[in-house]
Amino acid sequence: MPDDLVPFLWPGSWAASTGAALLAGTPFNCLVTAGAPPTPAPASMKVVSLADAPAVVVKGEWPGVPSQAKSGGGGPTGNPWVDSNAWRIRLAQARNPGRAIWVEFAKPEQGQAVNRLLTLADTAWCGARWIVDIGDELARGLSEGNSAAKAEWERLTRAAAFFERNRARQTLAPAARLGVLSSFEGEDEFLAQEVLNLAARRHLAYRILIKGAQFAPQSLAGLRGVLYTDAAPPPQAVLAALSAFVREGGLLLAAKPTLAAIPGATRTGETLPRAELYRLGKGRIAAPKTDWDDPYLLALDAHLILSKQNDLARLYNPGLLLPIVSGDGRRTVVQMVNFAGRGSANDVALLVQTPFQAATFCSLEQPEPKPLAVQREAGRNELYLPPFSIYAAVELR
Numbered sequence: 523m524p525d526d527l528v529p530f531l532w533p534g535s536w537a538a539s540t541g542a543a544l545l546a547g548t549p550f551n552c553l554v555t556a557g558a559p560p561t562p563a564p565a566s567m568k569v570v571s572l573a574d575a576p577a578v579v580v581k582g583e584w585p586g587v588p589s590q591a592k593s594g595g596g597g598p599t600g601n602p603w604v605d606s607n608a609w610r611i612r613l614a615q616a617r618n619p620g621r622a623i624w625v626e627f628a629k630p631e632q633g634q635a636v637n638r639l640l641t642l643a644d645t646a647w648c649g650a651r652w653i654v655d656i657g658d659e660l661a662r663g664l665s666e667g668n669s670a671a672k673a674e675w676e677r678l679t680r681a682a683a684f685f686e687r688n689r690a691r692q693t694l695a696p697a698a699r700l701g702v703l704s705s706f707e708g709e710d711e712f713l714a715q716e717v718l719n720l721a722a723r724r725h726l727a728y729r730i731l732i733k734g735a736q737f738a739p740q741s742l743a744g745l746r747g748v749l750y751t752d753a754a755p756p757p758q759a760v761l762a763a764l765s766a767f768v769r770e771g772g773l774l775l776a777a778k779p780t781l782a783a784i785p786g787a788t789r790t791g792e793t794l795p796r797a798e799l800y801r802l803g804k805g806r807i808a809a810p811k812t813d814w815d816d817p818y819l820l821a822l823d824a825h826l827i828l829s830k831q832n833d834l835a836r837l838y839n840p841g842l843l844l845p846i847v848s849g850d851g852r853r854t855v856v857q858m859v860n861f862a863g864r865g866s867a868n869d870v871a872l873l874v875q876t877p878f879q880a881a882t883f884c885s886l887e888q889p890e891p892k893p894l895a896v897q898r899e900a901g902r903n904e905l906y907l908p909p910f911s912i913y914a915a916v917e918l919r
Contacts, residue, residue, distance in 0.1 A: 584636055615730075697854070704731075742772070866909060
């Protein structure tokens with residue numbers, strides 16, 4: 523089964539015997555080749571070409587905090603810019619339900635630092651797998667028996683094993699109270715995809731909804747709001763589902779052409795800096811005063827209009843942590859990736875909306891789950907997190 527395959531990009535410089543010895547005992551069981559495969563192939567290894575990968579292959583960007591020269595120094599708030607592939611992976615999952623997702627990266631630019639543990643975490647935490655590429659320098663160092671290369675290889679394979687042991691947690695369905703609906707392609711591609719990217723940076727949880735034949739009205743279940751980012755109204759069946767959603771108390775954020783296509787909406791008289799509010803049944807529609815052209819402001823307005831009271835989890839002193847909340851009805855999991863690549867200098871606290879009886883914490887530094895004390899603050903349950911450098915998960919039951 524493709525979802526059981528853990529891919530590793532075979533270094534062209536390796537001799538078959540060297541590679542077999544290094545890969546023995548690791549979680550990697552699928553060699554991906556960009557050129558000639560090793561002869562003979564290591565035992566119990568499936569060998570596939572990159573062109574014929576048995577998975578949907580997503581082209582990613584190396585995760586982390588890019589240099590100011592590349593990013594311009596940060597977003598409109600002045601906070602450092604964070605590159606994560608979670609939104610790309612989740613969009614690929616929404617477009618290809620049931621398919622395994624692998625992520626590949628271009629060769630790093632000259633002088634570009636690559637954090638391989640961070641890259642593993644940024645793909646694994648939303649249920650995908652990185653086609654692990656150790657690069658020419660590390661491959662050469664391992665072939666030569668270099669001690670520093672061997673230490674890095676051990677850290678990498680230990681982290682890969684950790685994520686494989688915890689794969690059930692990483693493949694839980696993401697929880698959200700906001701749906702982002704779009705075709706995510708053509709003239710609507712940029713705005714919709716950037717909203718996903720920027721919503722994650724705001725710690726705004728979302729569910730991806732694909733406009734078109736695969737849309738089902740039941741995909742709106744459990745949501746409090748839907749952001750429809752496309753300029754033109756959706757197909758009639760989707761429009762009818764959105765109208766029913768609002769009439770039952772939901773919030774719809776949509777452009778004026780979509781508002782005009784929904785009969786019965788009336789102005790509330792309430793106006794916001796960039797939006798006007800309309801009433802329909804028990805719910806509301808927020809339409810922009812001018813056409814949307816700034817995904818940062820759109821993600822901001824969606825968060826504010828929906829209200830931060832609908833945040834499933836909040837982090838205090840998060841630094842460069844990003845969270846994903848998921849669950850299956852029996853447990854809620856908050857996974858966090860630290861894009862700084864080092865422990866926070868401040869105490870980080872987690873506040874969750876979900877009722878729970880017990881909490882556990884694990885990380886790459888502390889792979890076995892341990893109980894986490896709950897602090898009662900002003901009627902709220904807060905969890906103070908141990909420091910971690912790359913990845914951690916809190917499980918609530």
